[in-house]
Amino acid sequence: TVREFEARWERKLWLSCLAVESWAFRERRARQQRGEVERTTGEGVVVTEQEVFAEGRRRREMAALKRELYGGGVGVEGKLAGDPEWDDVVPVVLEEPEGALAAIAYPAEYAEAMAYLRAVMQAKEYSPRCLRLTEHIIAMNPAHYTVWLYRASIVFALQLPIPDEIAWLNGVALANLKNYQIWHHRHLLVENYFPTIAGDPDAIAAFAASERDFLRQILAEDTKNYHVWSYRSYLVGKLGLFGSAEELQAIEAMIDDDVRNNSAWSHRFFLVFSNPAHATPGVAATEPDPKVPQAVVDREVAYAEDKIRLAPQNQSGWNYLRGVLVKGGRKLATVEEFASEFVTGLGQGDGGEDVLSTHALDLLAEIYAEKGDKEMADLSLRRLGQKWDRIRVGYWEWRRKCLETPA
Structure with a gap:
């Protein structure tokens, strides 16, 4: 009209x-x-x-x-194109080939930001505005590993305070629990920061405490997050926390809170048996280590037994106990009396037989086999398949056949 x-x-x-x-x-x-x-x-x-x-x-x-x-149009009327700070940058727009089979429909704001990112990366620009650009893109796509690598380069080139970057990163991590790139970025930050505090025990202790506090927060949200536990193991080695009473207490608190937290059990095993003070270099986690003091083995056996009594059907504690015995070079028979606490009247029928832990009965089967008592070993495995763990009857029958095979 x-x-x-x-x-x-x-x-x-x-x-x-x-x-x-x-x-x-x-x-x-x-x-x-x-x-x-x-x-x-x-x-x-x-x-x-x-x-x-x-x-x-x-x-x-x-x-x-x-x-x-x-x-509209990407890189022409967008947020960055309207910002005078970016007037000197010619965005590098990604052009999909004509007739592309799987062209990606990027949101306009994201496509524009990436166009500017390509431009500044090609120019090898490391500036505060580029740092802000990476934050803008990460807010839209926190899994973009190229942006994270570029951000790390900017932080190091500008010699920005690493603690400030870590403080910013904490918020991003809590909002994106399953993101791997965040933890790789944190790893790079620690690698860069550690040489500056390596000669100051107080600074190392303070940094370890702050990291431990943050790890407590994020593990409270996701107690078995693989990326977090992997980073925690790295941090122990980097900061030399194997002998840290605070680290051990933190892990014990997590096990007390959830005795079934297999991740916490695994970290405790790493903390105790990878300690350079009493670990032989090159010895695998599943191999005996004569350098480990027997007092440490005794302590860990007692710890595992105490926790197993709280939840006899929890496999984490039993696996830990087995690992401790291997590390200490001890036979399984050394815990026969303990395992027998959870099995009574074996072979006496439903009226007299009681098994509080199938893991205990499994261990007893191995103990009997270790001692050469194939009859009791066979009985233990047979009852597991017939009564106490019928869903894995095929496995238990296979184990019985293995008893007949000479070692």
């Missing part, structure tokens, strides 16, 4: 006016960069913060008018 045409013409006219004002701003800033002076006062040209703010608002209005009049 005529009215719609007039309204559109008015918007186009207003857009032209804004474009002239925007051109005047860019020209004035160019004069400032060239060091020119004002013609009326003779003083140097200065672009004020108010003028920059007004230009940003002007560009947003222009972008809205362009979208209304002509439609």
Whole structure:
């Protein structure tokens, strides 16, 4: 209609006016960069913060008018294109091949940000605005590993305080629990930061305490997060926390809270039996280590037994107990009396037989086999398949056949 045409013409006219004002701003800033002076006062040209703010608002209005009049476009009317700070950057727009079989429909804001990221990465620019750009992209796609690597390069190039970056990273990690790139970035930060505190035991202790506090927070959200536990193992080795009473107490608290937390049990085993103070280099976790003090083995056997009594059918404690015996070079028979606490009246039928833990009966079968008592070993395995763990009857029958095979 005529009215719609007039309204559109008015918007186009207003857009032209804004474009002239925007051109005047860019020209004035160019004069400032060239060091020119004002013609009326003779003083140097200065672009004020108010003028920059007004230009940003002007560009947003222009972008809205362009979208209304002509439609949008990546890297032309977006958030960054409307920011005077990015005027000197020509975005590198990703162009999909014509007829691409699986073209990705990126959101316009993300596509624009990536276009600017490609440009600054090609220019090898490491600046505060690039750091802010990575934060902007990470907020949209926290799994973009290239952005994380570029962010680390910026942090190191600008020599920014690592604790500040870690503090920012904590919030991102809590919001993205299953993200691996976050923990790789944290690893790189610690590698860069540690040499600066390596000679200061107090600084190491303070950093370890702050990391332990954060790990407590994130594990409270996801107690068995593989990335977090992997990082925790790395941190123990990097900061030399094998002998840390605080680290051991923290893990004991987690096991007390959930005795079935296999991740916490695994970390305790690493903490105790990978300690350089009493671990032979090169000895695998599943191999005996004569360097481990028997007092440590006694302590860990007692610890495992105490926790098993709390939840006899929890496999974590039994696996830990087996691992401790292997490390200490002890036979399984050394815990026969303990395992027998959970099995009574074996072979006496349903009326007299009681098994509180199938793991205990499984261990007893191995103990009997170790002692050469194949009859009791066979009985233990048979009752597991017939009564106490029937869902795995095929496995227990296979174990029985193994008794007949010479070792």
